[in-house]
Amino acid sequence: MRAVILAGGLGTRLNKIIKNLPKPMIKIxxxxxxxxxxxxxxxxxxxxxxxxxxxxxxxxxxxxxxxxDFGVRINYSKEENPLGTAGGLKEIESQLKNDFFxxxxxxxxxxxxxxxxxxxxxxxxxxxxxLHPNDHPQDSDLVEIDGKQRIIAFHPxxxxxxxxxxxxxxAGLYVLSPxxxxxxxxxxxxxxxxxIFPKIFKKEKLYGYVTAEYLKDMGTPDRLAEVQKxxxxxxxxxxxxxxxxxxxxxxxxxxxxxxxxxxxxxxDFKLFPWAxxxxxxxxxxxxxxxxxxxxxxxAKGFCSIEELDEIHKRMxxxxxxxxxxxxxxxxxxxxxxxxxxxxNPKYKINCDCRKPKIGLVKRAEKDxxxxxxxxxxxxxxxRDILCGKNAGVKTIKIEPGKKNLxxxxxxxxxxxxxx
Ligand SMILES: [Zn+2]
Numbered sequence: 419m420r421a422v423i424l425a426g427g428l429g430t431r432l433n434k435i436i437k438n439l440p441k442p443m444i445k446i447x448x449x450x451x452x453x454x455x456x457x458x459x460x461x462x463x464x465x466x467x468x469x470x471x472x473x474x475x476x477x478x479x480x481x482x483x484x485x486x487d488f489g490v491r492i493n494y495s496k497e498e499n500p501l502g503t504a505g506g507l508k509e510i511e512s513q514l515k516n517d518f519f520x521x522x523x524x525x526x527x528x529x530x531x532x533x534x535x536x537x538x539x540x541x542x543x544x545x546x547x548x549l550h551p552n553d554h555p556q557d558s559d560l561v562e563i564d565g566k567q568r569i570i571a572f573h574p575x576x577x578x579x580x581x582x583x584x585x586x587x588x589a590g591l592y593v594l595s596p597x598x599x600x601x602x603x604x605x606x607x608x609x610x611x612x613x614i615f616p617k618i619f620k621k622e623k624l625y626g627y628v629t630a631e632y633l634k635d636m637g638t639p640d641r642l643a644e645v646q647k648x649x650x651x652x653x654x655x656x657x658x659x660x661x662x663x664x665x666x667x668x669x670x671x672x673x674x675x676x677x678x679x680x681x682x683x684x685x686d687f688k689l690f691p692w693a694x695x696x697x698x699x700x701x702x703x704x705x706x707x708x709x710x711x712x713x714x715x716x717a718k719g720f721c722s723i724e725e726l727d728e729i730h731k732r733m734x735x736x737x738x739x740x741x742x743x744x745x746x747x748x749x750x751x752x753x754x755x756x757x758x759x760x761x762n763p764k765y766k767i768n769c770d771c772r773k774p775k776i777g778l779v780k781r782a783e784k785d786x787x788x789x790x791x792x793x794x795x796x797x798x799x800x801r802d803i804l805c806g807k808n809a810g811v812k813t814i815k816i817e818p819g820k821k822n823l824x825x826x827x828x829x830x831x832x833x834x835x836x837x
Contacts, residue, residue, distance in 0.1 A: 419466075419516060419535070421459045422507065425452055425523035426472030426500055431638050440474040442523035443481065444642065446649045451526055451636065452478065456488055459519070462531035465490040468513065470506045472497045504608040507599060514596045520610075522590035522635065526645045529591070529631040530659035537627050538593040541567070544622035545615065546593040550629055551585040551745065553701065555738035558587045559611055561626055569624040572616040582684065582731035585738045586626065589633040598622065630706055630745050630786055632657040656704075662789040665745075666700050666830070667779060667811065669797035670711035672818035675733065682721040684728045687736075694740035696824040705793075705830075706745040706786055709733075710778045712801065716751035717765035718758065723751060746785065748778040774804035779811070796826045 427441035436444050442452035449457075456467060467490050471478050475496045485492030495510045503522065507514070517538065521527070529548070538546040547569065549561055560583045562571035573583050588611055601618050602608060615624060632654045636642040648654050657663075671677040674697075676688040700707040715721040721729075730747050737743065752769040753761075771777030783790055795806030798818035806813035814829065816822035 419464050419518055420468060420513065421464050421466070421519040421521060422468045422470060422495075422510070422514075423452065423455055423521050423523050424503055424506070425469045425478055426475075426497060426506070427524050427637075428473045432642060435639060435642065438474070438477075440471070440477055441637070443474075443477055444636065446526055446636070446646055450481070451645075452482075452523055453488070454526065455521055455523070456482070456485070456490060456492070458528060458531070460488065460490050464519065464531070467492050468495055468510060469493075470495045470497065470510070472500050500607065501605070502607040502609040502613075504602045504610045504614045505606055508602045508604045511596075511599050514599060517593060517595050520592045520594055524635045524637050525590040525633055526636055526649070526654060527589075527591060527631075527633045528654045528658045529629065529633065533659055534591075534593060534627055534629075538625070541625045542623065543593070543625040544595045545598055545618075545624045546627050547615070547624065548589045548591040548629060548633060549586045549626040550589050550631075550633060551734070551738075551743040552587045553698075553738070553741045553743055555583065555585040555587065555735070555743075560584070561586045561588055563626040563628075567625050567628070569615075569619050569626050572611075572619065574612070574616075582728065582735040584731050585734040585743055586628065589629075590635060591633060628746075629659065630657065630663065631659055659787050662787055662792075663706055664704055665706040665708050665782065665786065665788045665793040665811075666827070667708050667710045667782070667793065667795040667806070668697075668823075669795075669799065669802045670709050670733075670747075670749075672798040673796060673816065673823055674709070676819065678819070680715070680720065681729060682715055683725065684732050687729045687732050689733070689736045690819075690821075690823065692821050692824045694737050694742040696827045697737060697742040697744065698740075699824075699827050701743055706788070707743070708745055708782050708786075709747040709749075710773065710782070710795075710802075710805070711747070711749045712773050713749045713751050714753035714772070717753035717762055719760035719762050726751065746782060748782055750778060773801040774808055776805055776809040779805065779809040783809075794830060796823065 425442040443450040482492050560573040564570050636645040674693045750771040751765045754768045756766045790810045793811040795811050796814045803813045814826045
């Protein structure tokens, strides 16, 4: 496979820091960000790399030459005028006969590329977008996927106050089939996120690969400083999916949101005022924040699966507005006892995911490569605690509806903020 890296950025917002350097040549540690990207592809056996350059191309060409010193083969596609993230690809169409990677040159990333390729292939995807939750979804362009991870909508910012979305943001790394090149017009500036993907996702199969690995653009002084700090602390490499992660599993009702009344409609969902602070603490630590919730209201016919989805969008939106994010939400819509009026027979089954069964925890373990022994379950019912025990994670029981989520999070000894 070939990797194309968009290295044409000028870095206007970093002007004061980087005089006369193209943005991708800014150093993170000893090496320019672009060299880190080249090294990452090389590590996964991707040695044919095209650098799409524009501003100060000569600085980049002088540094990388033909790639030999880096153990890869590098060629260049120089744009006189920037053609956007998509427009420039049309110029090198003849090199792109097989599926290829496209990476934005200002994104610091460490990711298990083998896993991403295997996802892309298993889905027979035309475009796979790497997606992740971030801590400012309200001012990000958001992507929506279905249960099979197919992309079903794009929601560009600004977002209306009264609408709710999942917290999933395009991270700037794609695996693309060459067939999408036919949607790009030659010589015209166009952008994948704004112009191409929203036009083609109904015709072609686009998938979202959701990850908790490190991908962060360093286009502003603040973000650059953060990336440099994260590199120094080892966080960037540490979050590669090859390394096992620790998680804090959270029950939903009574832990994150108030259940004084039933939560069957979107507007019924009321976040506890302390929930986002507690989750932000988890986000700042080495732990993943993952919700595991029984929602038998679906099986009982009190709430449809679509309404449950909307409720979870509201949860992610309300948390996101306060800078908190969940790495994933897993729910069991089932209930075993049949024979009630209004029930939904499809979900009236004896499943393997209703807590205290551990089906959902095991799914999370597989999806995120979690070390269960070093993880925690915080819940307010015996089902949560038994589920945690059955899965081999440490458990913390809190009183429903009290401020105890914050205390429980604080009590986790190892929950130290990342340096
Ligand atoms: Zn279930």
